[in-house]
Amino acid sequence: MEESTYKVIVIGASAGGLKALKKIISGLPKSFCMPILIVQHLSPRSDGFMAHYFNQLSHLQVKEADEKEPIRPNHIYIAPANYHMLVELNETISFTVDEKVSYARPSIDVLFESAARVYLDRLIGIILTGANEDGAAGIRTIKSFGGLTIAQSPETAEVAVMPMAAIQTECVDLILSLDEISNLLSSLCNQG
Amino acid sequence: MSIKPEINQIVVTQDIETDLLLEAVYHRFGYDFRDYNKAHIKRRILHRMQTTGARSISEMQHKVLHEEGFIEVILRDLSINVTEMYRDPSFYLSIRNEVFPILKTYPFIKIWHAGCATGEEVYSFAIMLKEEGLLNRAQIYATDFNPLVLETARKGIYPISRIKEYTQNYQSAGGNQSFSDYYIAKYDSVILDQSLRKNIVFAEHNLVTDSVFAEVHLVVCRNVLIYFNKDLQNRVVKLFNESLVKGGFLGLGSKENLMFTDVYEKFYVVDAKEKIYKKKVQGVI
Ligand SMILES: C[S@@+](CC[C@H](N)C(=O)[O-])C[C@H]1O[C@@H](n2cnc3c(N)ncnc32)[C@H](O)[C@@H]1O
Numbered sequence: 001m002e003e004s005t006y007k008v009i010v011i012g013a014s015a016g017g018l019k020a021l022k023k024i025i026s027g028l029p030k031s032f033c034m035p036i037l038i039v040q041h042l043s044p045r046s047d048g049f050m051a052h053y054f055n056q057l058s059h060l061q062v063k064e065a066d067e068k069e070p071i072r073p074n075h076i077y078i079a080p081a082n083y084h085m086l087v088e089l090n091e092t093i094s095f096t097v098d099e100k101v102s103y104a105r106p107s108i109d110v111l112f113e114s115a116a117r118v119y120l121d122r123l124i125g126i127i128l129t130g131a132n133e134d135g136a137a138g139i140r141t142i143k144s145f146g147g148l149t150i151a152q153s154p155e156t157a158e159v160a161v162m163p164m165a166a167i168q169t170e171c172v173d174l175i176l177s178l179d180e181i182s183n184l185l186s187s188l189c190n191q192g
Numbered sequence: 193m194s195i196k197p198e199i200n201q202i203v204v205t206q207d208i209e210t211d212l213l214l215e216a217v218y219h220r221f222g223y224d225f226r227d228y229n230k231a232h233i234k235r236r237i238l239h240r241m242q243t244t245g246a247r248s249i250s251e252m253q254h255k256v257l258h259e260e261g262f263i264e265v266i267l268r269d270l271s272i273n274v275t276e277m278y279r280d281p282s283f284y285l286s287i288r289n290e291v292f293p294i295l296k297t298y299p300f301i302k303i304w305h306a307g308c309a310t311g312e313e314v315y316s317f318a319i320m321l322k323e324e325g326l327l328n329r330a331q332i333y334a335t336d337f338n339p340l341v342l343e344t345a346r347k348g349i350y351p352i353s354r355i356k357e358y359t360q361n362y363q364s365a366g367g368n369q370s371f372s373d374y375y376i377a378k379y380d381s382v383i384l385d386q387s388l389r390k391n392i393v394f395a396e397h398n399l400v401t402d403s404v405f406a407e408v409h410l411v412v413c414r415n416v417l418i419y420f421n422k423d424l425q426n427r428v429v430k431l432f433n434e435s436l437v438k439g440g441f442l443g444l445g446s447k448e449n450l451m452f453t454d455v456y457e458k459f460y461v462v463d464a465k466e467k468i469y470k471k472k473v474q475g476v477i
Contacts, residue, residue, distance in 0.1 A: 067418055067447045083418075083447055086231040089207070094229040095418045095447050098236075098272050114231045117203055145199055 014130025112138025
């Protein structure tokens, strides 16, 4: 795959997600340039510990997203607990406290759908382990705008429900293990 | 690689249609959503388009202009009223510890809750004010631009299903009485103690189009600015600055910030994490 086809990556994870994300994030090289936006379902009361934790094990800048923050290369943005995270047309981040979607806030669907409308076919959407169906609708939207969709292979997921739901939409391009996802991403954007 | 032209067309067209719909809503009904964050607006409008079976956003515009009652539906879609009692208890704790001691030095205080939704935040404050002996000398203005939520707020009746969570929130917010003293349960609702309400005025006020109406000691505006673009955020925080007495306080939501606004210099930070600010007294701290 040629470089610069894709511009941004969005990832959704729920139960078991911390471990899966750790594996992907810690595997990305320093030269990895594409911004990544992540929704991991969390308890509404959790503070920014996750971003902090990932930042220590990543070569990249991992942070909890801020309102109106521009989406920049070499950065990984994590949605804060209790807010939906969206992407604006001017490639900044915005939040809402709308009702939960698929019992979740932040919701993966909300992030994926808003990102798809901005990045169209230059977006990669990835669904990892989880116990609910959040993200399936988002995968469908990304696909309909021509983006690349990936699900963690259910047999390698700690909880298979979420990737299964994504796969059942028949809108998933690639079904991969965490290692394969990691390798694919690194190969997409390696200027070093 | 090329962006598929037809997909690009659909998105661009929808963006134009969305702007036109917002223009129509503003010119016909006076509600100005033109400077709200577009991603959110589009999400709500597309969602409504699906559930009403409209084929395009333009068709929705037609409905807004010609179908009685449809504007209320749109208004409800665009004003997100999700709220709870003591949302982010640590914010309330900080207000109790850092702000109330100073408010106590005034003989009379005025508080403005802007974007109060169905009132849970206002009553949470009223309870705290009561516990700190401040309620009797407080005048509380609770405003929102959505008349429907104000009606609910005035009643002070909430679903009993939330009470367990609210009780926990109350305690984490530094509440040390028995929370159940503040309501009576009836069927599947709780009715809040009516005496909490006596100094609260609930009124319609639109932060985009209305101006300052009182000089206050504390403005609480949480989870409203997140819906606005930078320009509008700026305009609204200026409004708050105008409304505040020197040395008055401003409390924002946990994801909101004065940092990049024009009034940042006019305030100093009381609690960075909880987004609590104090208006400077003439350049001095
Ligand atoms: C998410 S609620 C926040 C409620 C409460 N402050 C809290 O933090 O839980 C946002 C409220 O802002 C109100 N709102 C939105 N735009 C407004 C405007 N232009 N003027 C006044 N209120 C507005 C909405 O109607 C809604 O009730």
